[in-house]
Amino acid sequence: MKELLLNKIANKEIVVGVVGLGYVGLPLAVEKAKAGFQTIGFDVQNEKVDMINAGKNYIGDVVDDDLSDLVKNGMLSATTDFSFIKDVDFVAICVPTPLDTHQQPDISYVKASSEAISKHLRKGTMVVLESSTYPGTTEELVRPILEEGSGLVCGTDFYLGFSPERVDPGNAVYHTKNTPKVVGAIGKDATEVIAAMYRAVLDGDIHEVSSPAVAEMEKILENTYRNINIGLVNEICMLCEKMGISAWEVIDAAKTKPFGYQAFYPGPGLGGHCIPLDPYYLTWKAREYGFHTSMIENSMIINDKMPEYCVERCYKVLNKQKKAMSEAKILVLGVAYKNDIDDYRESPALKVIELLKAEDADVDFYDPYIPTYRYKGESYTGIKGIDPEVLQGYDLVVITTAHKSYDLEMIQKNSKAIFDTRNAMAFCKKKDNIELL
Secondary structure (H helix, E strand, O other): OHHHHHHHHHOOOOOEEEEOOOOOHHHHHHHHHHOOOOEEEEOOOHHHHHHHHOOOOOOOOOOHHHHHHHHHOOOEEEEOOHHHHHHOOEEEEOOOOOEOOOOOEOOHHHHHHHHHHHOOOOOOEEEEEOOOOOOOHHHHHHHHHHHHHHOOOEOOOEEEEEOOOOOOOOOOOOOOOOOOEEEEEOOHHHHHHHHHHHHOOOOOOEEEEOOHHHHHHHHHHHHHHHHHHHHHHHHHHHHHHHHOOOHHHHHHHHOOOOOOOOOOOOOOOOOOOOOOOHHHHHHHHHHHHOOOOHHHHHHHHHHHOHHHHHHHHHHHHHHHOOOOOOOOEEEEEOOOOOOOOOOOOOOHHHHHHHHHHHOOOEEEEEOOOOOEEEEOOEEEEOOOOOOHHHHHOOOEEEEOOOOOOOOHHHHHHHOOOEEEOOOOOOOOOOOOOEEEO
16 A cells, blocks of 8 residues: 555645645645645535635635636535545545633544545545644544544555644745645554655655654644743733833843744734644643643633733723723724734634623724624624724724734824734834833
8 A cells, every 4th residue: 555655646646635625724725736636625614615616715825826727727626525535545634623612622523524534435545634633633533433434444444644734824934835744644654655745745844753643742832832932921011011111122132132032922812723722732631641731721821811901901091091991982903813814713802802892892893804703603893994083083992913004103193092912013103192012
């Protein structure tokens, strides 16, 4: 099986399947197809499948023309029919791994996808889980499902591995094509073949590790590292405010050191699919071993309370105007979790808005990338634009996402008060109406 698959990879005879056509799956499917591999995308949402088959893009990191050309040339197609798994040689699972209402891992999408694949899995197929998850998922959950559903044996009839996604939406330098990839599979042959498949598609280095569990833990470490360091600067930020010191100036000074320090910045909380969630996966799994990840848990507590802290700061800004929070008109600028993207997954801005409304404030939002968002089962629509007249109608403007398209000079000039959680107004010389996180 190993030599057969290596030959098929070298000859571009592999048919690729990508399950889950979101921020991770669609860019991966496009890169596989661009590299000359026939690619089929699988998703349970008819809307996504129909858009792809019509050559219409909905992911910012995918080039519109790349997608439409691949569809026209017959290199990329999409379907909701998982029976087509029987036609593929390589399957990447790129489905969401959120938290449930109790902040515990929700692996239902991985389980459902594995079950759907198992019904049509054939001999000689490579299966790779890319979804971020706890160490042990590939071997303890996915493998038994695939073997039981297909009647095949892992390592003999099919190869199974884990290769964590490393997607950073909006990153102008690193994207799916050139970001290094980690691969860990069950058995040396599986690791070699799956790594060869990624090398045939991607420009970034492919780093092989000894098992799926190592690759799963590696992904958790990447994001927990950031969670902890952001928690540190958020706590420093809160202390600096009490001491009358600018945390931003402190960080700018610290990063002049050319070794031993990496700059992280405070903000209204954590957003995106990975950094706010992955540490919960690790702490949950650690309890199985009677181990408590105290440092990780403390950083999560700090980061999780930042939206509440930001609302407390809003109170102080309004108090300076002798304005009560109740019925104060507040405009929140930005609901995306980072600047210049349309992704609001786990965005702290949504929690800030919720908390402000809970205090009876009259809250609107504006985001040039996100006119409407859904949160806790409800839809919310922002205002259509901002200009001097619009801004002058608010008691407070809260910058929660520093989109580069904002006319910050106009915002600063026409706002009664600004609470800047992102240091977007750093360039302003006159900051009489600006309160910095």
